[in-house]
Amino acid sequence: MTQPVAASAETCREAGIRLKRGELVAFPTETVYGLGGNACESQAVAAIFAAKGRPAFNPLIVHVADLAMAQTLTVFSDAARVLAARFWPGPLTLVLPRREATGLSDLVSAGLPSVAIRMPAHPVARAILLAAGCPVAAPSANPSGRISPTSAAHVADGLGNRVAMIVDGGPCAVGVESTVLDLSGDSPRVLRPGGVTADEIAAVLGCPVDYAPAPVSGGALLSPGLMTSHYAPGLPVRLNAVEAAPGEALLGFGAVPGATLNLSPNGDTTEAAANLFAMLRALDTCAYRGIAVSPIPVAGLGIAINDRLMRAAAPRPDGQG
Numbered sequence: 202m203t204q205p206v207a208a209s210a211e212t213c214r215e216a217g218i219r220l221k222r223g224e225l226v227a228f229p230t231e232t233v234y235g236l237g238g239n240a241c242e243s244q245a246v247a248a249i250f251a252a253k254g255r256p257a258f259n260p261l262i263v264h265v266a267d268l269a270m271a272q273t274l275t276v277f278s279d280a281a282r283v284l285a286a287r288f289w290p291g292p293l294t295l296v297l298p299r300r301e302a303t304g305l306s307d308l309v310s311a312g313l314p315s316v317a318i319r320m321p322a323h324p325v326a327r328a329i330l331l332a333a334g335c336p337v338a339a340p341s342a343n344p345s346g347r348i349s350p351t352s353a354a355h356v357a358d359g360l361g362n363r364v365a366m367i368v369d370g371g372p373c374a375v376g377v378e379s380t381v382l383d384l385s386g387d388s389p390r391v392l393r394p395g396g397v398t399a400d401e402i403a404a405v406l407g408c409p410v411d412y413a414p415a416p417v418s419g420g421a422l423l424s425p426g427l428m429t430s431h432y433a434p435g436l437p438v439r440l441n442a443v444e445a446a447p448g449e450a451l452l453g454f455g456a457v458p459g460a461t462l463n464l465s466p467n468g469d470t471t472e473a474a475a476n477l478f479a480m481l482r483a484l485d486t487c488a489y490r491g492i493a494v495s496p497i498p499v500a501g502l503g504i505a506i507n508d509r510l511m512r513a514a515a516p517r518p519d520g521q522g
């Protein structure tokens with residue numbers, strides 16, 4: 202069982218060396234903790250899929266330390282350059298055409314002609330990526346389909362026996378995953394709402410941005426990785442609840458009397474995003490028979506929060522609760 206080690210110059214360097222060597226290392230980003238592996242080593246990428254129990258058709262995000270590395274792996278359009286200048290490092294992932302002969306494992310993008318690429322802002326992630334000196338594939342560091350980790354303890358809980366090293370950089374400030382923006386087609390499309398909103402992207406590009414996340418239940422998947430049931434606690438989740446039913450925990454938002462926990466008593470969606478996954482985990486115990494969640498406004502980070510909550514509440518493909 203791998204225990205978290207505190208982030209320091211030394212542990213970041215060790216983490217980078219282990220990644221380069223092909224080992225799996227979990228590390229903090231500003232969004233959630235990632236399960237990293239050398240994106241040029243198919244064995245390391247395969248080990249990520251195996252550790253998470255993730256379907257192999259689901260492509261991974263490639264993390265880079267700097268723009269130069271991103272540009273050796275993918276073809277940047279004008280829009281990509283403008284967005285990277287404004288939002289990198291930060292919680293925006295760009296899906297861009299993949300260059301030939303980059304050394305990237307084919308597994309990392311599941312055979313697609315595009316690559317999802319991101320430069321995280323967290324100083325620990327940046328130090329580790331610099332030390333690794335190679336692109337690092339890193340999905341959220343949780344078993345597939347379960348709640349994403351926003352602390353090193355969450356990672357140890359879910360994957361402690363599957364990683365060589367867990368670097369502890371404290372709780373994640375953003376709390377929901379990066380926005381995935383597809384720039385490989387004719388017009389920009391948000392495939393996954395996240396830390397940067399479609400409105401912020403549209404304002405920078407000066408053109409409308411389609412919002413096209415995968416449907417929450419049924420229908421064709423726009424992005425192969427956007428599964429219907431996802432981010433799911435063990436307990437059933439009930440949305441837009443005014444109060445808890447008998448036996449339910451109530452996850453409040455705003456001034457909600459009697460909430461078991463409250464995402465943001467002041468009704469701040471940024472604070473709520475930072476608390477979302479940790480509070481879902483805290484309520485996911487046998488003390489309750491379900492988790493009821495207050496309505497969250499569909500604005501700012503509330504868009505990403507509602508997306509994650511709808512997936513947490515979606516019917517489970519295996520029929521299990």
Ligand code: TXA
Pocket residue numbers: 230232233234235236259260261262294296310313315316317319321339340341342377378379380381383392393424425426427
């Ligand atoms: O915040 C984050 O993005 C976190 C942290 C660790 O950086 N990472 C993360 O990675 O959430 P991952 O691999 O779990 O998310 C990948 C998402 C999936 O929805 C996947 O379908 C989409 O990005 N994706 C990856 N490559 C793609 C591609 N070539 N085309 C379309 N979608 C892609």
Ligand code: MG
Pocket residue numbers: 340341349
């Ligand atoms: Mg994930």
